[in-house]
Amino acid sequence: MQPHSEANETTITEFILLGLVETPELQPLIFVLFLCAYMVTAGGNLSILAAVVVEPKLHTPMYFFLGNLSVLDVGCISVTIPSMLVRLMTRKRSVPYRACLTQLFFFHQLVGVDCFLLTAMAYDRFLAICRPLTYSTRMSQTVQRILVAVSWACAFSNALTHTVAISTLNFCGPNVINHFYCDLPQLFQLSCSSTQLNELLLFGVGFIMAGSPMALIFISYAHVVAAVLRIRSVEGRKKAFSTCGSHLTVVAIFYGSGIFNYMRLGSAKLSDKDKAVGIFNTVINPMLNPLIYSLRNPDVQAALWRVLSRKQSTA
Template identity: 85%
Template sequence: MQSKSEANGTAVTEFILLGLVETPELRPTLFVLFLFAYLVTVGGNVSILAAILVEPKLHTPMYFFLGNLSVLDVGCITVTIPSVLSRLLSHKRTVPYEACLTQIFFFHLLVGVDCFLLTAMAYDRFLAICRPLTYSTCMSQVVQRILVAMSWACAFSNALTHTGAISTLNFCGPNVINHFYCDLPQLFQLSCSSTQLNELLLFAVGFIMAGTPMALIVNSYAHVAAAVLRIHSVEGRKKAFSTCGSHLTVVVIFYGSGIFNYMRLGSVKLSDKDKAVGIFNTVINPMLNPIIYSLRNADVQGALWRVLMGRRTVA
């Protein structure tokens, strides 16, 4: 373990990430799996983004938000997986203190934007189904851009708050993290100083960042469900529900894994189960999103096929 100057208040200058497996023989297999997941995620999300850009049918608010979500998914997996792949190749498990905090900042920035974008998409579905006459006004291009800008601003404040707060903690050993990337719960366990305020901050800000969006999403879909049930045509109901099914699936997976990871601090000792949740947060979620949205949407499937075939639709 290395040391910093005492004026810095931190004795540890690097952390050791144990990774997913201890057995050296399993590392090549793990490298192939993670590389495959990374390439599929980037390729899938870039394809969705390309389809939205070239297909006039998809130039709507819902797909504007979905395009932004695809960019975030690529960013989210890029913050963590390339460094994991590098460590698997080099067998080097150390990560500098500053790099660890940088990873935490960008991870929470991108996940935070995800929270608000999913809320904006639920609001879009509410307006489209429950307020169709005012939809074009309430969800104009200006409104869409404002919602995205506000999402980034709020998420930036959240990420900066947590990164600033954890940088005030002292780390004097041990410096071993039983995980494959840096995150707040794991660093809390290693701190030599009290993390009570940090944990309270995580709960309080988490309630704002996750609780409020979840409440808005539930409220939006409660109104959507009531409106859809009033539709007499079975075909009409199916069409209305199909436009919301993909989004709801992504919401459940995203918030389910997030709540398990951050809302149980102090209840149990962090263990290998957290690695599984970490895989969901950093790999599975970004990889599933393009699959979920394309499987249930004929317009997206058609646009993806035309992108792959190099064809363009005339507007």
């Protein structure tokens, strides 16, 4: 910490991340577990992406969005876990102030795109089931690219807003973060200036970034359920609900952990429970998405098997 030039305060130049556990004996176990989780998550999502790119049968709007979701999952876990593993290996827990804000920006950028991409996938299911005759025109390649581009643009605005807002706060007291990555709730708690405006901004922007997509997803699936119930074929209803059920499971886990983490500021003192939520946001969600949404899908399984078979035959 360096002396402030105009006051008897100190300006924080780095933060201390305590990590998941402070017991030295448990840190090697944590390192192995999270290294394995990272490799499984990256491998699973990149395999899905490879299958979507290589297999012509998967060149449809649903799998286009699924491929983008796999990229986001790899990015989300890569923003937080590798740096945590490096700190465990080097036993250095300090993080420079700018590096902390950079991690905050990229984490909210990727999570924000996830919000809108899940909404686009719900809209895709709505068009496929409720508007099948106009599906090809309403979900053309141009529309798909526009939806992804708009998702990135909106998420960029959200991440930049929070990063700039947090940079206006003063950090002059304790610099110890009881977490394994930098995020808004923990930084709010360390600030020596008022965070009321920042918390209001978080709620307001959170309503746009999470509330609006959730409402659109709910409306889309309300129409989907009504349409599926009108299908006379039991097999047809089962197939439709299976596809939608995988997506809804991902949505429930993603938004459930996000709401718990960000929408309860000021209601309780942050504790070790927030680390568990952080693990859900950064590790469990990206790791489960290929299993829940993709690997249960027979088309994806067949595509993955063909991709692996090609690699073995050319080896």
